[in-house]
Amino acid sequence: MASIGTRPKGVDQEARSAVTRLFDDTRRRLVETGTRNRLIHVNRANTRGNVLNIVNEHSDDVHALLSGGKTMRFFALGKDKVEDSGEVVLANVIGQRSEEDRRTDSWLETRLGPDALQKKLLKIAREAQTAEEESGVNVLYLAMGFLTWYEDKASSLPREAPLVLLPVELVRNARTSTFDLRVRDEDALTNLPLQQRLRDDFGIELPELEIEEDWKPSDYFTEVQQVTRSRERWKLDPDAMQLGFFSFSKLLMYRDLAIEAWPDDALAAHALTRGLLYEGFEPEEPLFTSNDKLDEVLPPEKLFHVVDADASQAKVIEEVRSGRNLVVQGPPGTGKSQTITNIIAAAAKEGKRVLFLAEKMAALTVVNDRLVKVGLRDICLELHSRSANKKAVLGELARTLSQASVVPGVPGAPTALREGRDRLSSLAEALHRPIGATGETAYSVLGRQSQFIGKGMSPPTLEVESLHSMSRQQEIDLLATIEEYGALLAEEGRTASHPFEGTGNLHLQPVDLARLTISLTEAQVAVTSLAKSLRMPVDALALPNTAAFDVVAPLADVLGRLEGLPLNAADIAQKVLDAPDIPRLHQALRAGMAWRHALDQALEAFVETAFSASSNHLRAPLAAGIRSFFARWGGRYRGASRELAGLLRGGLPKTATERVARIDQLTAVTSLRSEWEDDREYCGRILGDAWRGEKSDFRKLVAVAEWCERLSKAPISVRSDKSIALAAQVDAL
Template identity: 35%
Template sequence: MELQKKIDVARRELLDLTLRNPLLNYRVLKKKGLNITDEKSTELYRLLVNNGKNMSFLSEKDLILPPETKTSDETKTSEQPAMAEKSDDKSSEQSETVEKTETEISQQPESTEKPLDGSSRHLISAEESEAEFPEQKVPDINQAESLKDEIPDYLELLNKSYSDLKIQTRYSEKELQERLLNTYHTARTFIEERGVNTLFLALGMLLWEEEGKPERKYRAPLILIPVELSRSNARERFLLTYTGEDVQLNVSLAAKLMNDFHIEINTEVEELNVDEYFRHIRDAVISRPTWEVAENEIALGFFSFGKYLMYLDLDSSRWPTESQLFNNDILKALLVDGFREKQSELPDDAYIDPYIIPKENYQVVDADSSQTLAILDILSGRNLVIQGPPGTGKSQTITNIIAECVARGKKVLFVSEKLAALEVVKRRLANVGLGDVCLELHSQKANKKALLSELQKTLELGVPKTNNMESRFDEYEKLRNELTGYCKRINEPVLPSGLTLIRLYGRLLSLKKLTDSNGIQLPRINIPGMDKLNDIDYENKLQKVKEFQSHIKKMGVPENHPFWGTALTVVLPAKKDIVHDKVKKLRAAFDNMIFMLDEIGAELNYTPEKFLDAEKLAETLELCKTMPDITGFEIESSLWESDELQIKKLVQDGIRLKEIYSKNQNLIMDEIYGQDLLEKRRIIAANKDRFLKFLSSEYKKAVKFVEGFFRSPQKRTPSQLLEIVDDVLEFNRTKLAVENALPQYQQLFPSHARGFWDTNWSIVKNGSDFIIQLHKGISQGAYASEILPVLQNSSIVDELLKLFPAYKDSLAVFSNALGQFNNEAEMKPGTGINVNSNDFALISEKISGWDDGIETIFDMAAFNQYAEELKHFGLFEIVELSQVWRSAGEYLSYILENERCQALLEKAYREWPELSRFDSMQHREKIERFIALDLSFMSNNISRILYEHWLNKPKPGNNNQGQMGILLREFQKKTRHLPIRKLMPRAGNIIQALKPVLMMSPLSIANFIEPGQLSFDIVIFDEASQVRPVEAFGALMRSKQAVVVGDSQQMPPTSFFDKVIEADKIDEDEDYVGDVESILGLFLAQNAPQR
């Protein structure tokens, strides 16, 4: 009975029937969740669950109020439909509110939403849980009935609102969006971290009182619909959707009522009828006249059922006698006796090839020797702990373990608290082709339609194709033995060290183990000559490196030192004072520069953050000294840059028009412009050099036509006529170009654009040339774009130009002070302050570091001395690494040892006598052939496993009764499928036969597998450091063998949702399980075998 006693003590951790449990005492949180106003539970259930609709939310301003509740402002607009604001006409306004809310929430301190350790344990704070359930401020449904005769229009609108897709609340638009956003982020974090959806829409509340305390009523939700919030983007409204998971009834409330009041309510309903269930609750609590069932009191909030379900699962009275709950060998070892398993037949340094028989091997992914040792131990029936930090192939090992177990016809239970860890293994199995043997029933993935679809697909699988590999097994073993023999023969000492290859490898592994245990990875730096060192020379170098390492440990990482970059090797006190004086002058110059930047920034409404930007602004102000009058120009338009050539062409054409007109205005009349003179020009040009041209009638007509526009009647030569005609033709062409372009670009100088004729093109040219030059410089990074908004404000420009000389001088003074400091401190190029990339905050920080840490300059000089000495010893690479490697103060000497071992290994492979006679091509071919066979065996292993699965899985036949019949009937249904927790007891055995690998969480085990219903040959816990012992007991009770995989260096499980009942008088021995934070820790504490 000792085991039962300890399990009973442990399971009490899971029970929470206190008023801290929101399932018993619901109060809306201060920043998350919603109280829903004036909606019907039956309608919301119909719309969300039965019809699968998406629903949005309405704020207080969108509520339907009876006439007497309207404000005076509302009365003035009473002609407008009461539901006008409920339409989507307000979507843009709401979008703006959503976007604003998103920004405001993102600017809240992180501590209000996210804990420092990254877990979700503080997502719902104690302060938030104190929020009271607000009093309803609008007429409820009964009040609406009393208003039936007075306000039929209102009541008609109200009734319509119950069946629309908008959920009413009493929150302002801003608060509504804040709450929805907080709720959305919290729910998403739960799913990402725990794989559990805790967001529910609670329909109906039981208002109950504690015995003898009638002064306060508590609210307990009755029906809980699992929902999710979603939106397409940050400007869209949130939508509420039913997730498809099972609708929950309040099992915690049922336990509370039975324990405290001996009232029994039903929480096992196959087809839920909301009205009938509320009547059932009323009937159940009829003996409590002061209690009330508020069926239309609705809330959106966070609830968790998991701990109570696990509490029930560990109840010995629920387990069949034949299941021998308290005779479980694993639990006995964990809680009573400790593990006393015999020593493994395979020591850690075992040569594993003889133990691997190809015909009996079913691995599907690569496994190294340590992973293979673990797999062989498990196949021998040992309970085992597999430890390793992230990236050491634990999920790869699990994949092979599952494959080996399925091939041997074993039933596997894979358990992971976190969905992400489960999906890694599931994805690995699916990637190799074993996805069909697995059934994922993690809390967030338990969807009954998806489950049935997956089962039906597996049931209908055909016979897998397999290849006969028997003939290749002998070849495989022969190649393996040859390659192995080669490895054995190279176990010889390596001169001049006298160390064997095994010792060299052993030392390298020790270094790796030592560094891995501290999370350190030794980088390779390839020091020349390490393979030629005798022991004395090596020890001398090692001693120097250790002294160097000790100094680095004292001063910290060199590249993070304030004076990193100085070339000084000797610093006397006088020198330190000189450097310090330069630092203080640099600080003064920097502060003055920042002061001038602030002065400029106050006028410009922009303050550069980098010296490069400050210089750019100075260049811009220099240009502004020559700025023409640009009044009336739209200087910020992007057209100045994109259409530069077109703008210049327009201005040139405008000026040319004026030039042509001015040139000829005293010679010809204005009416000539616009005349089509092209044909006249051809005629005159063709005849101008002919002697008898006056005899040509068309020539005379052309001349007469042109001369008709001259102001004086005197005769002109053909050349004079052609010059005038060419001017007119050019004028016409240019005028047309201006008329076409001016409408497009007159927006750039609207005050000056008065048509092509009246535009002052000279002013336009001066202004546009300046603006184009400015925009071009901005695009090339030479000028500051921030000057654009103020250029037309003459007072600001005057003030800027007034400040400019002092501003420019401050930049020069700072640059000069920096140069003097660099010279005095002998700063190497590229170190110290980089004015091209460092912002002013970083520059100030560096100056402060020099000022405050002036005494540390001696440490940096000593570092330079050590570095020069090591370079003299030929350890240049050690010096280079020490400057940047954060672990140099602890592990730099290990680098030297690692490099020596690596160099000796390389020398052995170069100089070994047998290697000189070794045919590398043949050896490579053997390796490649062995690899190809190994890969083909792994590929064929998948087919072999699938074939064994197909042989063992049930197949539908003529007698489709029992569990098979139940499953086939569920496949045929379109709706009203059995909930998973109902389907598993009725068809669990056949489901397990179809899917020999169940992938679950501790919660889903308690939720879906009844006590004693299914048993497993092996349970595998992944990320076991995240699983509490008591949460693992349910899986262990159902299993004959346990494999616990994890990393004891990881953080223990989060305490989020823990509602621990304080036990009375629990002695140290009874509370042993509670002292251990994870199932991994408990296995280790009880001396379980591990790899």
């Protein structure tokens, strides 16, 4: 923990220059300007990648249609295969439609055949969806206008780079089962890496993209032609278009790191910037010491935890609330997202704003879902690319403002929590209270017992009356006496090796002696049979060769637990038994099986894409139709019904109640998925190749986990590899 120090003003100016150079160098490295970047050079002749070239279209007309809110469909000009060759044929001629029809219709022509076109669109749509689900960033753009340029005068290799990039998405047409193109509610972008490359290599300032009313791509292309007309052989194709992936993930970082873009030198002069880059941090006294009792330092009325938090997490939350700078590290599953959830809730309670950033969208989703689950949806505003458009942000703000008039319930004093804490504290105090003059506590005694049990030692029978008053020195002296006695036994040997040594009943009657022979013979046969029966499982499980009656019941228990191992599941069972927390894994897999069952049922009614789209907004207008006949004539109800129909495989239910039930069914599947998604990484780390995420065989994995959890609770410890090997031999078992 540290605080920011201070430096003389003379050093400040020198450090300011160094920071400026550091930021400039970092910004240059953020924008890759080499020809390996598809924004610097696109080989449009290569059609094997995840790109789709658009032909016979005009940029201005396509932009006008898309920006006007219309969707466009793709038209295949080519044929799929040549006879006897199997190769895709690209069309080289224009069809029968006139030029005017091409400019005004809603079709985008390609040179691919119908089958090849649909396969290409399906692949692009899946990859775009995967990229957005993992990172929350859209990378699918319709590139308009390509600049052909050369790296120097002597170069004979032309380079092509897009100029205007329109953010788009592929949406499945439920009626035709094809993909349509629709513009996203985001601003069009210019080619920033190309802008940097032209500035650095040629001193050419590529103009910024300033989109106003009635703006057309040709307006921008005219500006580009004016600044590049002095370059020989350079040319601009204004109507060249390509649908493909272009990464702008570092664009905002590049702009944000511009020192001059921050008013009053706010970035370079920020306390954290100074501390991290050149001033360093002064050490601070820790907020908590090892001698502090956390219950006294953090009473219940001071805490504000909306989800569970242990002692280490509570300390982190208080460090952040006190305004300190810190780094928290921990492997997956240690509760970092829980801690972040509590930090955000506590900050909101204190009237502060929190910006939560993460590299993966899954991390954002986990924290957001936790906040929503505890009733704090109204304090959350999602700002990743999927929901960062103006319409979505304004809608969220409107919803939050409407909820501001609702007076929330204020919880009472944490009396029950304080009482529960005090009970637990009294138990802990009792565990650590000294036992007479022994120098021991209940906690230390239990620890020593666990140590002996872990070593496989049989518990002795001792006189309790003498133990509770025995001091530590008396114990040491007694142990020395026992050790000396053991040494004497080893040296002198036992007094007799007769099996009846120690027998006290020496006054048997003749009749008793006669019966004793029969009883001993029967006992010998039974014991011999038992010893033989014990040897097989003891050898198979590599257990200590102990011939004792006490082993029989636990061993029979273990053999019973070995039954029921699923077929061909030995490798999976070995991984599960090696897991540090089998119950947690079992719970996650059960949640996955429940989700899979619900998903299979829902797939009978819904199309697959329904589970990747948000449908929460449909419930309110449909629910209004249950309560009001007139609401069912309203535009919101009918619009929600149309959108629901697009998610269903069959016809739309007739009643509003049935339609709401469909939405609830879809929401339930999403909710069930979140229950095992939290432990997705943990399951993958434990199960390895057997874990395939949502495609995993949950039913089999649950059966293996149940078997492993049952075996882990056996009364005696057995080697996992031996147990699995024996369980796989059903006949022998």
